Amino acid sequence: MASADLPIFLDYNATTPCAPEVLEEMIPFFTNHFGNPASKSHAYGWLAEEAVDEAREKVAKLIGASSQQIIFTSGATEAINLAIRGMAEQQPKKSVHLISFQSEHKAVLDCLAFLEQSGHSVTLLPVDSNGRPNLSDLRNAIRPETRLVAMMLANNETGTIMPVDEVGQICREAGLTFFCDATQAAGKIPIDVKKSQISLLALSGHKFYGPKGVGALYLTNGVTRPTPLQFGGGHEKGLRSGTLNVPGIVGLGKASELALNQIPSSQKKFQTLKESFLGGLNKFTNTSINGGLINVLPNTINVCFDFNGGERLMDLISSKVAVSRGSACSSAISKPSHVLKSIGLSDGQAYRSIRFSFGRTTTETEIAHTLEIIESALKSLKI
Numbered sequence: 001m002a003s004a005d006l007p008i009f010l011d012y013n014a015t016t017p018c019a020p021e022v023l024e025e026m027i028p029f030f031t032n033h034f035g036n037p038a039s040k041s042h043a044y045g046w047l048a049e050e051a052v053d054e055a056r057e058k059v060a061k062l063i064g065a066s067s068q069q070i071i072f073t074s075g076a077t078e079a080i081n082l083a084i085r086g087m088a089e090q091q092p093k094k095s096v097h098l099i100s101f102q103s104e105h106k107a108v109l110d111c112l113a114f115l116e117q118s119g120h121s122v123t124l125l126p127v128d129s130n131g132r133p134n135l136s137d138l139r140n141a142i143r144p145e146t147r148l149v150a151m152m153l154a155n156n157e158t159g160t161i162m163p164v165d166e167v168g169q170i171c172r173e174a175g176l177t178f179f180c181d182a183t184q185a186a187g188k189i190p191i192d193v194k195k196s197q198i199s200l201l202a203l204s205g206h207k208f209y210g211p212k213g214v215g216a217l218y219l220t221n222g223v224t225r226p227t228p229l230q231f232g233g234g235h236e237k238g239l240r241s242g243t244l245n246v247p248g249i250v251g252l253g254k255a256s257e258l259a260l261n262q263i264p265s266s267q268k269k270f271q272t273l274k275e276s277f278l279g280g281l282n283k284f285t286n287t288s289i290n291g292g293l294i295n296v297l298p299n300t301i302n303v304c305f306d307f308n309g310g311e312r313l314m315d316l317i318s319s320k321v322a323v324s325r326g327s328a329c330s331s332a333i334s335k336p337s338h339v340l341k342s343i344g345l346s347d348g349q350a351y352r353s354i355r356f357s358f359g360r361t362t363t364e365t366e367i368a369h370t371l372e373i374i375e376s377a378l379k380s381l382k383i
Contacts, residue, residue, distance in 0.1 A: 004369040009322045012359035013156055013184060013300060018251065019209040025254040026211065029247040037244050038235065048246050055253025059216050062256040063182070063201060064192040071217045071236045072249050076183040077107045078229075079202035079217035082240065083179045084111045086226020087148050087200075088120055096147035097121040099138065102342040103131055103160075108150055108181055109338075121145070130292040131160035131343050138170055148177040154185035157339040157355055158291030159300025161189070168197030177223060183207055183215075187259035188266070188297055199223045205248065209360070210255030214248030266360060270298035273358050273367055277301060280371035284378065286310075290340055290353055299358040304345065309381045310352035316377035321370050324355045 018026075029051065037052050039045025056067040073079045088096050100112055102124045109124075116122045125137045138149070149171050154161045164180055171178035179200045182191055187208025193201055200223065204215040217239075219225070225239065232241040281287055281303065290302040305313050314325060325337065336350035345353070356370075 004363070004366045006320050007322050008320065008366045008370055008373075010356045010358060010362065010366070010370060011322045011324050012362075013159075013207075013355065013357035014324055015206050015212070016209045016359055018211055019255060019258055021258060022210055022251045022254045026247045026251040029250050033246075035246075037246060038233070048244075051250050052244060052246060055249045055256075058253035058256045058260075059203075060218075062186065062191065062260050063203070063218060064194055065218050065220075069218050069220060071219065071239050072244060072252075073202075073215045073217055073240055074213055074245070075206075075215040076181065076202045076204035077215075078240075079204075079215050080105075080107045080179075080181060081111050082217055082226055082229055083200040083202060084108065084148065084150055085115065085229065086239075087177055087179070087224070088115050089227045090224060095119050095121060095145070097123070097143050097145045098148050098150065099123045099125065099141050099146060100150040101125050101127055101133055101152075103127045103155055103158075103339045104150065104152055105156055105181060105183070106338075108152070112150070127160075127342055129344050130295070131155055131158050131339070132162060132295065133167075135163065135166055135170065138167065142174050142176070146174070146176060148179055150179045150181070152181040152184065153191065154182075154189065154297050155291070155339060156184040157337060158302045158343070159184075159297035159357075160291045161185070161295045161297065164196045164198065171199070172197050184297070187255070188263070188299060190263060193218055193220065200226075205252040205255055208255055208259045211248045211251040214245055214252045216252065262360070267298045269360075270358050273362055273364065274298060274301060276364055276367050277356065277371070280367070284374070290345065291343060300355065301357075302340075302353055302355045304349050304353040306349055306352055311348070312381060313352070313374070313377055314354050316380060317370075317373050320373050324357075325351070325353065 033047050035044030035048040037049035056070045060067045060070050100108060112122045123141045125133055127133050151162055151167055153164055168178050177199045180198045182201050183204050186203040199220050201218040206212040228239050230241050235241045286307040288304045290304055336347040340350040340353055
């Protein structure tokens with residue numbers, strides 16, 4: 001049997017560890033450089049402000065933006081709410097129409113559900129068996145009162161990469177705001193907000209080797225400013241009041257810098273690991289890849305073990321391999337994945353599906369050992 005330290009972590013779409021270089025850059029801002037960047041009258045504040053400015057530039061470069069277009073938040077969920085709610089609630093007494101997709105993350109769907117309960121109109125468009133939309137459906141759904149289209153760049157469960165360039169063009173032609181949830185894509189694949197004509201974009205540091213509790217919202221020049229969700233102090237151009245998380249922001253900046261430099265090599269490594277994993281899966285019968293293998297994140301494989309007892313597989317392997325049935329944000333809810341159901345899986349097939357997501361330190365040995373653990377579990381199930 002292949003040898004690897006246990007448990008093996010293959011749930012990098014849920015979170016990633018802080019890169020050592022990220023932690024090293026953050027530590028001084030917990031101790032010696034503890035100033036508040038809003039303190040404009042002394043060197044401690046000036047140093048903190050300079051560090052925030054540098055981080056803002058690094059985050060901007062990761063997505064092809066300029067530093068003036070970056071607003072720091074507590075993470076992607078806050079950025080999503082600021083973008084979607086902030087745009088819908090610009091005119092409190094006016095109902096607007098928003099368009100999104102059935103496979104979006106719960107942070108988007110729950111935000112839209114709240115707006116719908118508040119009197120706004122929401123259309124959730126279907127996706128095909130690979131998790132991608134029919135763009136004709138989008139064009140046909142646009143109304144005179146449509147304000148915004150919300151679409152993720154890459155799906156957190158299946159890894160499906162969405163047609164953001166095409167959707168950006170449709171939104172531009174229709175004069176709509178295009179919000180993109182890039183939480184699962186940032187740091188894994190190249191992002192160019194200008195090329196994709198994205199109006200607003202959310203990302204989160206802990207998905208690409210930065211710290212938890214910090215993220216960012218990108219706003220293109222000329223987009224109408226969202227209504228703030230919190231007030232007090234006018235920080236971040238009045239869009240996100242509150243004392244800045246300087247260590248976290250510094251960490252997000254360093255993580256962005258590292259990711260930008262490592263995307264090409266990481267993609268190549270992930271593709272090699274994926275090919276090894278898929279090769280091993282071929283010897284197991286009644287397995288299929290949810291979302292397919294084209295237009296998918298290189299580090300993500302969602303497998304349906306579609307046979308009687310397959311839903312018990314994760315319970316058998318979870319003490320040795322950290323994997324997931326879906327979004328970490330929804331793992332406490334004992335319902336079948338809405339993402340997998342949106343691409344046509346039954347409840348049973350969704351429960352029998354497992355997401356494997358690789359990270360920068362994942363090794364061929366870990367892949368081989370994981371396949372052996374799966375094989376052993378299947379034998380214990382007499383499959």
